[in-house]
Amino acid sequence: MPDQDSKTSVPAPATSNQMWGGRFERGPAEIMERINASIDFDRKLYAQDIAGSKAHARMLVATGILTREDGEKIQAGLDAVKAEIEEGRFAFRKDREDIHLNVEARLAELIGPAAGRLHTGRSRNDQVATDFRLWVRDAIDRLGAGVRKLLGALLDQADAHAEVVMPGFTHLQVAQPITFGHHMMAFVAMLERDLGRLTDARARLNECPLGAAALAGTSFPIDRHMTAADLGFDRPTANSLDSVSSRDFALEYMAAASILGVHLSRLAEEMVIWTSAQFRFVSFTDAFTTGSSIMPQKRNPDAAELSRAKVGRVIGALNALLIVMKGLPLAYAKDMQEDKEPVFDAADSIELVVDAMAGMVADLTPNAEVLKAAAGTGFSTATDLADWLVRALNMPFREAHHVTGRIVKLAETRGIDLDALSLADMQGVEPRITQAVFDVLSVDNSVASRISFGGTAPESVRFQIRAARGRLGL
């Protein structure tokens, strides 16, 4: 139905862009359209874009900038566009560049000239910044939920195997006996900090750029506090230039995801090592192993390897956006359209990795016997022997270290473990050693003695588990 506007509006030449082509004589070169259009990837922002537009339109009505009637048409039209997209009936068009113009142009087809009033007091620059913040905020929430699930699985494994003794490594050489629960709790500590980083990033992200307009704000009497609250932001952003030109919220999310990824990649690496025939520390059920098409005996930890590899994509995405942003003068530059694909890929990758690791952790079973046998190799209780010399004989630690070294050498020459040496053998090195020394040479006694705060004793691990469950509500 034609109204006031359609009589007065001057359409742009059919070949130029209907949204901004007023001063253009002709449309873009084909290659220009290809490099310029982002609709193939930024269509992912459709829900955020429509939510942002609806909030903006409600505010325009509330402030008297838009009539109630136009406002209602816009709301209904945007709902219809959303339904078309979700039902797969929406024709995304490259000549309409991006998600913002696709939605608005379709809205104009559906409701007529009222659609043209939606863009009052805003620009695509603040629009995309708003949409993207909303998208990243959801991504942070999804990732946080995934990390909590993984934390739950790690805590359950720590609980179930707090007493299982295993070798602790430095330089991947057996160092001292530890408990399996303690090892799981090391990852709980890392992931808890990751969760903290995500929470911090979310709090800083949660300011609304909408209404910053192109870069300088607007002369319309808009209410940015209203749209901010409507979209669940804590407040509007404070500076319009910064609002449209900053992407540190996306960088921070990817930085947090990268650090989380580094932690998960290390866990994945350990799973690869631990499931090898040389280690056999843990086993997975068939659900998390794959076979080989040529070697029937193989059980490969593919999910762990892929998790390790996908983290590379997350770190790469962070780097890609850091490099896009580092040379840009204020305010908006089209370079910033290249912010989305890295973030989308990083989110897909890290969410998949977190879910896969949660599945793997829940699925694994530690092989307690193998672990205990391995814990005793490599003279792993040598430090316990040195500590005993300090405690029982009041020997300075440096001297105790030296004496222990000579005893280890003796065991090594004989090809036996420390606790297989006789008392006479040890007394040959240090005459004051008594039978009591054998109490500290077993791996069980070794771990049980490490009750210092944060130590590996089962008692200490149980304390760590209780405290973490309390903090996390898990």
Ligand code: ARG
């Ligand atoms: N598709 C654009 C982007 O993602 C939207 C902003 C366009 N702004 C502009 N001034 N051309 O960055």
